[in-house]
Amino acid sequence: MHSYLDFEKPVADIEGKIQELRALAAGGESVNVEDEIGRLNTKSSQTLKDLYAKLTPWQKTMVARHPDRPHAADYLAGLIEDFTPLAGDRNFAEDHALIAGLGKFRGQSVAILAQEKGSDTQARLKHNFGMARPEGYRKAVRIMDMAERFKLPVISLVDTAGAYPGIGAEERGQAEAIARSTDKGLGLGTPSVSVVIGEGGSGGAIAIAAASKVLMLQHAIYSVISPEGAASILWRDSAKAQDAATNMKITAQDLLQFGVIDGIIEEPVGGAHRAREIVIDRAGTAIEAELSSMANMSADEIRKQRREKFISIGRTLP
Template identity: 70%
Template sequence: MRSYLEFEKPVADLEGQIQELRTLAEKGEAVDVQDEIAKLEAKAAQALNDLYQKLTPWQKTQVARHPDRPHFTDYVAALIEDFTPLAGDRAFGEDAAIVGGFGRFRGQPVCVMGHEKGSDTASRLKHNFGMAKPEGYRKAVRLMETAERFGLPVISLVDTAGAYPGIGAEERGQAEAIARSTDACLGLGVPNVSVIIGEGGSGGAIAIAATNRVYMLEHSIYSVISPEGAASILWRDSARAQDAATGMKITAQDLLKFKVIDGIVGEPVGGAHRESEKVIAAAGDVVAQALADLGEMTSDQLRDARHDKFLAIGRGL
């Protein structure tokens, strides 16, 4: 059963009516309802299109967090052949919030890693809602170092509200682990490409997204802090998250304008969760093109281009 966001209520009502008519027709309790269904479908499609033509930053935040949005494991299943995950940081333990390993992307051996939020209660608890602890970022460093040793490009898929803020994580060096992972990204001598597929939250995102090319799905968000967190700090009122989302410039469209990202992957009307296969394929096309463009560069050129890219953010605005 499809779940709807609060602002999608007009569409939910129309699609509910369509389903009721179909149920009545199947039971033989209604005749000649096809014309009415067609009219309602057209009306629902138009209502959805109208809504998504003018989404606010807060509404985009809700879309980015939609529980049915395709997750890391969905992208891996569709894009990566012979995926072999690696576990553990060789220092403390395994962190399921970041999943990573090696496989073939359109015939090319690659390292792929990313945040996994989980798709139901059990998997969300297992993956800690995509909020990694220090061992997750240390695992990411291990993966990147292995990829460089074998000359393999790195693909990162980002979807996290942020790094886990618990006491245990801080005691084990959360800030240091994030910093080392970010440094590992910046220092790689192989091409690396990242795609923000949902939420790109704070250092938890940048730790694996300090890459040669950074892309965002059309309705994803990328920010230094969540809108709720910003509202709590600025106004001591998390209920003002909508105001914070508007002022923080967290949408793909704003961030492309500020040259924080390199491109936007389009989504169907209604968000990535309505046509997951199409969105995943489009993201794969963008990554493939980026890897092809970067493939001819030397290790020094890749590092220099990456450093220049991040140093240039915000200049000349």
């Protein structure tokens, strides 16, 4: 049984009726409900398809935040073999919001950076809801240094509402840690591919998304600030988050048009949470294609391509 979003109520109502009919049949009622169930299943699928064909930016934000959406740990389990986690920033502490390590991706050794939100209450608390502190970004720099030393491609999975804004994080140099991680990503001499799998929020996202190629899932979002944060600043009213989401151009489709990202990974009808294995495999295929396109490039060529990509953002708008 799926967890339904507010705008999915028409689908929830239909699938609720299907469950009622199945309960009747299981209870031994002498009625033939198979034809009606078939009709309702068809109606449910079409309704879902119609809803997802015209999602608003705010509805996409809701889908990107769906609690059942595959998280970074699911992608690591589905795509990475022999994963060896590497902990700590060699300075202050280990940050569980950002998983880092080495592993094999479809036969190729890679370094991995992945923001993990957690899939239940205990995991969310452990991973701080995917909001990294300075030590998380310093760990990312350490892993990218290692990747460059051993000539390993870097794969990063982005899923965060933003960097952790707590007092302790600011005291330990949150802004400086984000800046250094971003700078390291931009200057990396090995291929790098970043995938926004859910939310890509603020500097907390760009710190590991300053990659040669940036991809997004179809219903992911990527923005300089959350819609709620933007609404609070612009209108002093977080309830206007829907207006902010529309005006900020945070969807994958808008960002591809503006040249901020390089590609979109299609999600199944109804979002990634309805067919997790399919989405994870599609993401893997897209990452593999991007890494293959850079396989024969020198370190200088990789840096030049990445530099040109980021400098060109905003220079030519549609």
